[in-house]
Amino acid sequence: MFKLSTCLSTLALAAMCSLGFVHSANANTTTAVSIAKSSPTFLGDGGTYPFSEAVRVGNTLYMSGQIGFKDGKLVKGGIKAETKQVLDNIHSTLLKYGYRKSDIVKCMVMLTDMDDFDDFNKVYKAEMIKPYPVRSAFGVSELAAGASVEIECMAAK
Template identity: 70%
Template sequence: MSKKAQVLFKTLSQTVLVTACALGFTMATHAAPVGATTATTTKSGPVFLGEGGDYPFSEAVRVGNTLYLSGQIGMREGRLVKGGIKSETKQTLDNINATLLTYGYQKSDIVKCMAMLVDMDDFDDFNDVYRTEMTRPYPTRSAFGVSELAAGASVEIECMAVK
């Protein structure tokens, strides 16, 4: 092979190699990841559910398959139950359960709770009732001491549930 032919062959080989690499890179950037399946996603706006009665809030909001509940206190028939933290906690969790059921969820769908206690000395009594009413695996939870709650309640709990 002549020197001129060798230079031409080398140039042509490099051009083919660069073109093949560029084509491969372009295809790779537009290809689905290995093992990926085609998924259809839809954006679901919030659906506001129930009303707070005389108060400016919704009982719950559903976004996709997640239900966000407003805080609940131990009210029954328009009054705060008597009997202290244990009675209030039980009623609060019953109210949460009733709200969940109203919108097609159940306690086992709860993934997160936030508890607010007026007296952190009630924490152990609160946990005794919570442990009895909720089942394993327990949802994640935060607990805060607060200075006051609506209607003179000792405890308020809000939750998120996912189906």
């Protein structure tokens, strides 16, 4: 009968030998990887609201959600007009921080009426650049200021 300590020692030796084998098998193909950590840079502010306009971490820009505000008011004209204004606002934010529409990698869309999805997509398709970013769309019961659509995006260089 083996003692527990002998059994554990045997398992530990086997594990170390296995790791050594894996390391030596990969020794000629392994390269050093340098991981640089970047602190977040908070950009702009939400004015009277408690959020930043965007946050940059490394080369990635995370933008707060945008609604169809122009000159401090929600644009009139329904989902198409609001979507166009939202995308214009996103474009302005991108340019302000040195990014372009083609740098967008992900968008999250919130719609108060999923029946507006087709009209939303018509404007989105006309305003965005192929290849389109990955995207999620959610039906929500309500958005700030009575908006019909809100879009939040991430961009990377």
